[in-house]
Amino acid sequence: MTKALRISIDAMGGDHGPSVVVPGAALALERHPDMRFMMFGEEALVRPLLDERPALARATEFRHAAVSVKMDDKPSQALRVGRYKSSMWLALQAVRDGEAQACVSAGNTGALMAMSMFCLKTMAQVERPAIAAIWPTVRGESIVLDVGASIGADASHYVNLAVLGAAMARIVFDVERPTVGILNVGREEIKGIEAVKEASRMLREAQFPHLAYHGFVEGDDIGKGTVDVVVTEGFTGNIALKTAEGTAKQIGAYLKAAMSRTLMAKIGYLFAKGAFDALKAKMDPSRVNGGVFLGLEGAVIKSHGGADEKGIAAAIDIAYDMAHYDLMRTIREMLEQTPAVPPG
Incomplete structure (x- = not known):
């Protein structure tokens, strides 16, 4: 029997x-019935919400966490106060210890990155981890x-980012x-x-x-989907x-204002409602929410x-x-296949 895929969740993270x-x-869980969860948070707040959802409760192992990392905590403060006992740390620790295959948190980005690096460590071949976002484009996604x-990069870091x-x-x-x-x-x-020029040379020659x-590529190529x-x-x-x-929010506001300006505009909106709904869905940030921390010895996903x-x-x-699809194995294989880059 195939072992159930397990995701650890920081239930206390985010604004809500x-x-x-x-x-x-x-x-x-409705979309992935084979998935199981480990959920960490304050029992008095999380348990009643689980009890209201029997299917989720059956698929979840809940563990109490006495500490929550605040959204405005500095990374150093979060490490000092929340290390070993916060919901964020415990969710990461579950990945480190092999109890879960990936971690999800909507918490403080700086704290999550600091804790991830401290708890999971970076891969041996990777100097610094990165956050990758899935970006909607006119061709699909990039x-x-x-x-x-992290801020700034030398040529070798750009090459690492390309591989990741x-x-x-x-x-x-x-x-x-x-x-x-x-x-x-x-x-x-x-x-x-x-x-940037040196990294381009390295990638081209390697x-x-x-x-x-x-x-x-230039800024407008991102939305065009010029590259993957x-x-x-x-x-x-x-x-x-x-x-x-x-x-995206600005365009949405412009459209809303334009469609409510006159009676004819309102009538036109009714006829084109299907098209506008499709546009709204395409521009909805929640559809592609989730930045992936790459370069760590474990899969971590940061929600907005x-x-x-x-x-x-x-x-x-x-x-x-x-x-x-075992992202960690894919990254390790690709890093191992990466040829030595000639010096500049």
Whole structure:
């Protein structure tokens, strides 16, 4: 009999805590009935929500956690106060100890990254972990990394990001040799800072067997879906992510205002409601909620702190795929196949 796939969940994470995390887990369970959970949090808050959902309760092993990491805690403070006893730490520890195959938390990003690095450690071949986001495009979806794990990068770190992103793309998109591009201020090889130009040279000359290097891409290529994986450092990636989220909300507000301005506009909206609903669904951030921490000795998925139950379920869906298709094995195999990069 196949062993059930198990996801550990920090039930106290995010702006809304158990009130959305527990319903989100129930929604994800409906989509993946073979999934099982380990859930960590304050018993008085979590247990009643589980009891209201018998199917989820049967699929969940609950463990009390006396401490919750606050959204405004500094990473150092979270490590000092929450290490070994917080819901966030215990959820990560379950992955480290092999009790679960992936961890999901909507908690404080800095604290989760610090605890993940301390509890799970980084892979031997990886200098720094990254956060990868699944990005909706006109062609479908792409992966963008790093969207905020660390600031700045040298050429070798860009190469590491390319390998990590390609490993995730192979699982998410079922592509044997994903296309990879480096985000730059132009497509010409002479443009950009030295680290970016050197990384491009390294990727082009290395001829990796598991990824197809496309070259430089610009900001508008992200939304176009020009490549499967867009590589950038965390400062630029986080700004790009927040800009895209803000633009989606801005377009939504413009459409809502335009459709309610006149009687004819309201009538036109009724005729085009199906198309507008499809657009709204495509732009809904909760549909692709969940950043994947790559480069750690364990699978960790960070949900948006303000996610609703649909967003939490989407993050758990990603965790399910990462565990079901064994992301860690894929990353290790690709790192082992990575040829030595010639020095500059």
